[in-house]
Amino acid sequence: GESVGLHLPTLSVQEGDNSIINCAYSNSASDYFIWYKQESGKGPQFIIDIRSNMDKRQGQRVTVLLNKTVKHLSLQIAATQPGDSAVYFCAEKASGTYKYIFGTGTRLKVLA
Amino acid sequence: DSGVTQTPKHLITATGQRVTLRCSPRSGDLSVYWYQQSLDQGLQFLIQYYNGEERAKGNILERFSAQQFPDLHSELNLSSLELGDSALYFCASSVEGANTIYFGEGSWLTVV
Numbered sequence: 001g002e003s004v005g006l007h008l009p010t011l012s013v014q015e016g017d018n019s020i021i022n023c024a025y026s027n028s029a030s031d032y033f034i035w036y037k038q039e040s041g042k043g044p045q046f047i048i049d050i051r052s053n054m055d056k057r058q059g060q061r062v063t064v065l066l067n068k069t070v071k072h073l074s075l076q077i078a079a080t081q082p083g084d085s086a087v088y089f090c091a092e093k094a095s096g097t098y099k100y101i102f103g104t105g106t107r108l109k110v111l112a
Numbered sequence: 113d114s115g116v117t118q119t120p121k122h123l124i125t126a127t128g129q130r131v132t133l134r135c136s137p138r139s140g141d142l143s144v145y146w147y148q149q150s151l152d153q154g155l156q157f158l159i160q161y162y163n164g165e166e167r168a169k170g171n172i173l174e175r176f177s178a179q180q181f182p183d184l185h186s187e188l189n190l191s192s193l194e195l196g197d198s199a200l201y202f203c204a205s206s207v208e209g210a211n212t213i214y215f216g217e218g219s220w221l222t223v224v
Contacts, residue, residue, distance in 0.1 A: 042217050043116075043215035044215045046212055095170070098143070098162075099157055099168050100157065100213060102157075
């Protein structure tokens with residue numbers, strides 16, 4: 001798999017543009033999904049979540065889209081700011097389980 | 113600040129040694145999770161406790177063990193340490209019935 005520190009896929013976005021970060025999940029039985037943001041040297045921070053009975057959920061400047069047909073999750077960040085620079089992880093959880101499976105992460109770089 | 117507290121923040125120890133990492137969950141949270149994050153892997157689930165009982169087990173080595181105490185704090189014990197155990201160890205917590213887990217800032221372990 002990808003390396004968190006060295007070999008993460010990287011998305012570079014101009015400040016003010018919209019960002020789209022994608023995640024393919026593995027388990028068709030997963031019914032709950034979370035996006036986390038991890039800044040350097042810090043713990044993952046909850047951004048937004050979505051249940052499998054929804055296909056879209058909006059937060060403040062963020063939108064999560066869920067496509068269960070192709071097992072795909074995306075995080076859209078509007079008007080990307082320098083403070084959005086971080087590694088973003090998706091996590092999935094299957095109903096009746098307590099185990100969260102994390103994706104490998106995407107590094108977002110915001111260019112001034 | 114997520115409300116999850118981890119100590120120590122940084123730890124350097126020699127191979128073959130034993131260390132204990134400590135976690136205090138958010139107030140009211142009964143579930144505690146331990147994750148390992150290393151450079152060549154993403155967030156790997158180790159183990160979960162709920163109200164003092166082990167609830168789910170992931171890729172936790174036999175050299176590692178954990179427990180959750182009556183006051184709900186948890187400890188992760190790592191023994192016979194190897195160079196490859198160098199990683200960030202995260203604790204997360206959640207309330208019963210809630211899906212979202214909140215992470216602490218992690219404990220950086222360096223084995224030399």
